[in-house]
Amino acid sequence: MSKALNTFTNGILRENPTFGLVLGMCPTLATTTSAINGMSMGLATLFVLVCSNVVISLLRNLIPDKVHIPAYIVVIASFVTMVQLLMQAYMPGIYETLGLFIPLIVVNCIVLGRAEAFAAKNSVGLSLLDGLGMGLGFTIALTILGAVRELLGTGAIFGQKIMFSIWGCSFNMEDYAALIFVLAPGAFIALAFLMAAVNKLRS
Amino acid sequence: MKNLIVAPAPHVHSGDSVRRNMLLVIAALMPAYVMSVVAFGWGALITACISIAACVLFEWLIAKYILKTRPTIGDLSAVLTGLLLAFNLPSNLPWWIVVIGAFVAIGIGKMSFGGLGQNPFNPALVGRVFLLISFPLQMTTWPLPEGFAGGYVDAATGATPLASMKQILKNGNTDLISQLPDLWDLFIGWMGGSLGEVCALALLIGGVFLICTRVITWHIPVSILATMAVFACIGCPEGMTAGQYIGYTLLTGGAMLGAFFMATDYVTSPMTPWGKIIFGIGIGVIVMVIRTWGAYPEGMSFAILIMNAVTPLLNMYIRPKRFGEKKK
Numbered sequence: 001m002s003k004a005l006n007t008f009t010n011g012i013l014r015e016n017p018t019f020g021l022v023l024g025m026c027p028t029l030a031t032t033t034s035a036i037n038g039m040s041m042g043l044a045t046l047f048v049l050v051c052s053n054v055v056i057s058l059l060r061n062l063i064p065d066k067v068h069i070p071a072y073i074v075v076i077a078s079f080v081t082m083v084q085l086l087m088q089a090y091m092p093g094i095y096e097t098l099g100l101f102i103p104l105i106v107v108n109c110i111v112l113g114r115a116e117a118f119a120a121k122n123s124v125g126l127s128l129l130d131g132l133g134m135g136l137g138f139t140i141a142l143t144i145l146g147a148v149r150e151l152l153g154t155g156a157i158f159g160q161k162i163m164f165s166i167w168g169c170s171f172n173m174e175d176y177a178a179l180i181f182v183l184a185p186g187a188f189i190a191l192a193f194l195m196a197a198v199n200k201l202r203s
Numbered sequence: 204m205k206n207l208i209v210a211p212a213p214h215v216h217s218g219d220s221v222r223r224n225m226l227l228v229i230a231a232l233m234p235a236y237v238m239s240v241v242a243f244g245w246g247a248l249i250t251a252c253i254s255i256a257a258c259v260l261f262e263w264l265i266a267k268y269i270l271k272t273r274p275t276i277g278d279l280s281a282v283l284t285g286l287l288l289a290f291n292l293p294s295n296l297p298w299w300i301v302v303i304g305a306f307v308a309i310g311i312g313k314m315s316f317g318g319l320g321q322n323p324f325n326p327a328l329v330g331r332v333f334l335l336i337s338f339p340l341q342m343t344t345w346p347l348p349e350g351f352a353g354g355y356v357d358a359a360t361g362a363t364p365l366a367s368m369k370q371i372l373k374n375g376n377t378d379l380i381s382q383l384p385d386l387w388d389l390f391i392g393w394m395g396g397s398l399g400e401v402c403a404l405a406l407l408i409g410g411v412f413l414i415c416t417r418v419i420t421w422h423i424p425v426s427i428l429a430t431m432a433v434f435a436c437i438g439c440p441e442g443m444t445a446g447q448y449i450g451y452t453l454l455t456g457g458a459m460l461g462a463f464f465m466a467t468d469y470v471t472s473p474m475t476p477w478g479k480i481i482f483g484i485g486i487g488v489i490v491m492v493i494r495t496w497g498a499y500p501e502g503m504s505f506a507i508l509i510m511n512a513v514t515p516l517l518n519m520y521i522r523p524k525r526f527g528e529k530k531k
Contacts, residue, residue: 178303178337185336189311 007126011133018141018191019198023109027101028142029187035158038146040094041101042139044083046132048105049114051079053131056119072115073106080105110134148190153181221319224469225279227418231409232286232464238402239294242348246294247398251286253298257305258285265314272318280319284308287327290399290460291504292334295346300338304330324511325471328504335504345395363396364389365456369500371440386447389454399460403453410463419467422479423486427462428453430487438495457503458490465503471511478514478521485510 017023027045032038055075056063063071084102087095095102105111114134119127147157155162155173162173180186240247262281266274276282288308292301308330316322335342345363364383384394390403399406413419435452439445452458457465466472466486473482486506493502 176299178333179339180333180337183336185333192315 004126004129008129008133011130011135011137012140013137015134016137016141016198017110017134018138018145019195021110021113022195023113024138027104027108028145029184029191031098031101032142032146032149032187033153033182034150035143035147037094037097038142038144039139040087040091041098042135042142044087044098044102045105045108045110046135046139047083048076048079048108049111049135049138050128050131052076052111053114053119053127054124055079056115057122057124057127060120068120069112069116072112076111076115077106110138145187145190145194148194149181149186152178152190153183153186221278221280224418225283227416228413228464229279229283229286231412231418232290232399234405234408235290235399235402235460236286238405239290239398242401243294243346243398246346247289249298250292250294250296250301250398251289253301254289254292254305255282255285257302258282258288258309261306261309262314265310266318270314270318275318278319281309284313284326284330287399287464288330290464291327291331291397291457293342293345293396294398295344296341300334300341303337304334307333320470322470323515324508325465325468328465328508328511332504332508345397347395348401363455363500364394364451365396365494365500368451368455368494371443383451386450386454389451394455396455397457399464400455400457403459406459406463410459413463413467419463420476420479422476423467423472423483424462426480426483427466427487427490428458430484431458431491434487434491438491452491452494456494456501461486461490461503461507466507466510471514473514473517473521475518475521475523478517481517481521482510482514485513 011017015021018028024045027041031041052072052075056072059071059075080103083105084095087098087102114130118130122130151157151162151173155175155177164171178186181190236247236251258281259276263274263276266272266276285305285308288304289301292304308326311333312324312326312329313319313322367383388394394401410419410424414421414424431452432449435449436445439448443451462483466483473479486503489506489509490502493499493505499505
């Protein structure tokens with residue numbers, strides 16, 4: 001039981017894909033312009049990660065060693081296509097914003113990395129938990145990064161404008177928004193600061 | 204006998220130090236600063252004070268509480284960064300934007316790399332570019348030079364000569380040529396803009412002072428300005444003589460400030476003479492490309508930051524010949 005729990009929390013805390021392994025930086029930096037975008041990207045990756053981990057774990061004794069990478073890619077690509085079509089049908093707005101980065105989940109290092117490093121060697125149950133943990137870790141990291149960038153860049157979180165007052169002075173975060181955080185350089189700066197904070201908390 | 208120190212050669216010290224060089228650069232910036240106070244009044248005083256105070260404070264806080272090293276504010280490099288940052292800002296900028304700029308310059312541009320000597324990019328320019336991208340509206344609202352009559356935040360604003368130049372270059376709007384200020388006015392310094400781009404003459408005096416006191420060498424400023432002049436000579440727009448266009452190119456915007464004070468930063472520029480010349484030519488070309496075809500009217504800060512990134516490469520490939528080394 002403790003092994004299962006360990007596998008699950010591993011992806012969220014110790015080996016968090018974003019802050020620990022520093023994998024999948026392309027979607028991390030590109031899609032986290034707002035909290036909702038970051039969260040949707042994380043959830044899409046979570047779905048693909050769980051499904052592909054389970055299927056690859058089931059097939060791990062059937063796939064010949066020489067063609068294992070192409071075989072994994074086919075499995076992953078099938079699930080990514082499913083996510084893509086589902087999002088296009090039910091969340092057209094978010095699908096539009098994320099655009100190319102949904103099909104690009106196929107080449108996300110986390111998905112292939114977990115298939116190769118975990119699902120190919122472990123049982124179905126453990127692979128499922130690993131996929132869940134890693135996916136949740138990725139989702140949490142992307143949501144936090146998206147929220148920080150949205151707050152600093154546009155003065156809102158999840159589209160909700162942040163207003164508060166201290167000592168009778170009211171502040172509207174929108175007036176203090178620094179546009180750079182919505183753009184690419186802000187993504188790197190915000191990620192660097194968050195990673196430093198996480199490392200500090202961890203040590 | 205206490206002064207008898209046993210140590211390997213060299214034994215003679217020139218008395219040169221970081222603090223002395225920083226002091227000389229600050230002294231060289233003073234004529235231009237006096238001119239900008241004359242032009243922008245309270246705004247120039249307030250912006251520079253906030254910028255310098257914030258830079259020194261952030262450096263002290265970060266060194267003491269985050270890096271836990273001996274604070275290095277005594278070498279005056281933070282003061283210089285603050286002053287240069289202020290030179291790159293419009294004088295009517297809200298105070299909190301100046302503080303953010305100082306934090307980015309010192310915190311991100313300098314201390315996160317390990318402090319003075321470790322930073323790959325010019326800290327003051329990191330701060331300026333961060334602000335320019337973050338607050339495009341406030342950073343491009345230039346006050347007109349009105350002296351102390353102008354006030355701080357409610358100063359009258361207007362287009363800079365560079366913005367008019369952009370119109371001429373992009374849209375072929377030749378009517379605007381007659382509205383450009385006189386070249387002599389630009390040289391003496393009576394135009395809207397950042398604190399440090401008002402008076403080309405004062406910056407030139409400071410630059411020559413730095414070259415004479417051997418704080419900087421001539422290579423970088425001369426190669427930047429010469430490249431810009433050559434480029435201007437070739438790409439002169441219709442309705443203007445080449446001489447006029449060269450004048451406007453060199454006397455407006457951050458050309459003088461960048462060439463003499465920003466690009467020559469020891470830490471972020473190449474070490475060898477040829478490296479410096481290539482560095483300068485690169486900056487000159489990038490500035491003119493941005494000014495002519497880019498979206499921004501001025502590209503000095505971007506050009507210097509881009510060439511800062513190339514500096515380690517230049518240092519690696521352009522090395523002086525070692526003593527006794529044979530030429531292949």
